[in-house]
Amino acid sequence: MTSGTPPVAGDSLRAQWWELASGQGWATEVEWRLQSVDALCEALGDGRDPWAAAERLGFERAAASIPLSEALADIDLLASLVSTQMAEALRRAVSLGWSARTSTPPIGIVDPLTGLTSLGYLQVRLGEVYRALGAKRLQPDEVALVLVRIESTQSGLGRNLPMMLLAEGMRGIFDAGETLSVVSETTMAILARRDAELARRIELGRSLAQRVIDRDRHGAGSTVRAWIEPLPGTAALAAELLESSGR
Missing domain, CATH: 3.30.70.270 (Reverse transcriptase/Diguanylate cyclase domain)
Known part of the structure; x- marks a missing residue:
């Protein structure tokens, strides 16, 4: 997956991305902005391959109980800022990361010693x-x-x-x-x-x-x-x- 040359630097790209995301239902930037968001914007801003960062973003969105549909809608907003030709590859990376998190072995629900949940x-x-x-x-x-x-x-x-x-x-x-x-x-x-x-x-x-x-x-x-x-x-x-x- 190649990133090409993005139109804006990482910090500016993240700010524009958040402006779009905030209009799509994200309540706070604190909730939306994960470390992988910064890594992805930096990769795009530097012209580097963003696949690993996008995959990590999918993993972290799943860990935060964000549905895949919302994670993909969010990555589409980013693609609209850099290149719509990147949308499919970014979506694949996010989907793989999200699936990796949700397909991990299920957690134990009850602690056997205390009977409390885990x-x-x-x-x-x-x-x-x-x-x-x-x-x-x-x-x-x-x-x-x-x-x-x-x-x-x-x-x-x-x-x-x-x-x-x-x-x-x-x-x-x-x-x-x-x-x-x-x-x-x-x-x-x-x-x-x-x-x-x-x-x-x-x-x-x-x-x-x-x-x-x-x-x-x-x-x-x-x-x-x-x-x-x-x-x-x-x-x-x-x-x-x-x-x-x-x-």
Whole structure:
């Protein structure tokens, strides 16, 4: 696939592309602009082969739960700015990247130790939430990401059992359609609607779990902490937040 000579430099091309994309339903530039968008514009701006960047864009769009039809409509806008003769090749590259992401082995939905949904499942749910935010079907102040962590110096059963007890206790409090997921062996996350009762429910779940853990001999020295994390600007940043919080 050869790119030819594009009519504009990378930065200018990206700005023009975003101007068209914003008129086609993309809510924010933060949601639209992935690293692969920059790489693709730079490749075209430098007259380099854009295939790898376009394929990566398809992969990242699929990872963000963007339908293939929308990813292709977006790449058509770019082709209209550089050369319509490139449209077919760009579409093929994006389609291959998108398919590569969606054809990966399915994630495990349930963590066998705690019975909570997996981190992978939570990331899928977050992708759906960010799509709803971008389409204005959901407002940022309507959803909350709650993190609950067990701080302990123990290992083995002394670490695993408190987490199992915590998961059981939190499921009893958050039982109205919330997503409860395991982030690491000491941290769980709850994707919930933000309402006037949320803080009270979090503290109730935390205190009940702490009480149960304190009564178990394997829970000695384990402390339960819980807090609400503001949702980052993008699903990718949310994934980074979860990864760092699980350490």
